[in-house]
Amino acid sequence: MTYKVLLIDDEPAALEGMQLWIDWNKLGFEICGTCSNGLEGLQQIKEQLPDLVVTDVHMPIMDGLDMIAAWRQQHLKKVSFVIVSGYSDFKYAQRAMRYGINHYLLKPIISEEAELEIEGIHRELVQEAEKQSFDQLATYEETVALIKKWLTEQSVSNDSVQAAPLISLSGAREKWNFYLVQADAFMFAELRETVxxxxxxxxxxxxxxLEENSFGIVYGYTLEAVDEDRACLVINELMRRYAGRRLFVAAGMEESSLLDIGKCLRTAKQAIAYLFYKTDYNEVVYYSDIRDKPFHCHYDIHLMDGMLGAIEMLHKSSFREAVHSAASSFREKLIAPDIVKKIVIHLLYRIIEYVRETVDTPAEALLEKYSISEISSSVLHINDLLNRLLVCGEESIELLLQEQTQKSQGIVQKINDYIQEHFRENLTIKQLGEVFYLNPVYLGQLLMKKNGLGFNESLHDLRIAEAVSLLEQNKLKNCDIAERVGYSNYSHFLKEFEKRWGTSPSKYKNNKL
Known part of the structure; x- marks a missing residue:
């Protein structure tokens, strides 16, 4: 289905950009008009009756928010709005939320981001159209509306007049129950239409x-369970059609009256949480199977320390081991899924922040790559969730290793220059590490990798090379030469000299004279 969109911006370039950079036809929209201020936009909305309006915040004559407020006050056709603003206007643009607007785009508009936002709006419009298409089924819609009120509004349960239709319907069946269905946003509209x-x-x-990305199936059945079997058949067909896709379904505890359907919903919500620990998305959980298996809140905080420590040590295998240990611990202790998600979200933010401080990588790109903002509401098994953490950690370690390698190429030359200048002194690798703020073990590995020689070998090579030069000049005693090139112990000098030249300093000097 194609929807109409109106574009409003006082900047001609921005208006032209929105028309050219966004493939509106592919997204299911057609542009019905453009204008440059809120007053003109208000008139265009009245005339064109668009489904969607994309408007700038700051505009002459009437700005975007005043235009929206004016439209809302007139209680006219429902229109979806997208606010366009710059970073400096973001707090101001948040006022739009008061008018029921939860979509915005930041200037300069990036076509990929804009298309993702528009796709989401299209899904909302499709869902809205689906709801409206059932207006012809007045009785059905009225019943659905009353059941939903009964589920969400406590005051309704005390209203005998409103309860009367439910009481009448309830008597037609001996048992009532609730299937709760959750899915990711991109497949939600299609899934609901299928049901x-x-x-x-x-x-x-x-x-x-119900709330975002979830709905319920209320069903009544007789004691012979014929109708319950029919409900199971519907769910089984649903699972068959969406095999392998991320879909959660759970059933609550049945009740004798439709007036108690709220209890069925609550128990279905408790049951659906257990799918987090399953490995197959095509499985239905029943409250009767999990009612005696409570979740727990206390977890081993050292698991988090182990993962963050592995990131800092740039050790992939240790990170993998820490993630697998966490998964086992969460399963064994049956930690509440919401808590596990919060732990993973916290870890992802910590890892990305650590990378951002070390590597020249925009944090926003990493946040988007690992879809952190979507985790809380996503339909995910624990394996998929922790795999996202594992991939983030391993890729972050790789980025950090690459950064370290690039930096090490420059620092090795500085270290070599320092050794060249100070080899005559009582220089140790520990002192060298303090000068360059590097761990001595890592520093030694770095020199070995880049020079092909360890620190001590390089140090003695420089000392003996200078000693040879001094011996050939024949101006100093051998013991003075040893001290001048950095040896306080003559026997140590003798050992290192013979190791490199296969003869003593005295014999070397005699052969050269």
Missing amino acids: LSLLALEPFMFVID
């Missing part, structure tokens, strides 16, 4: 929209 089509001829089954 509606499967339930089209079922008189005692109702689709109830």
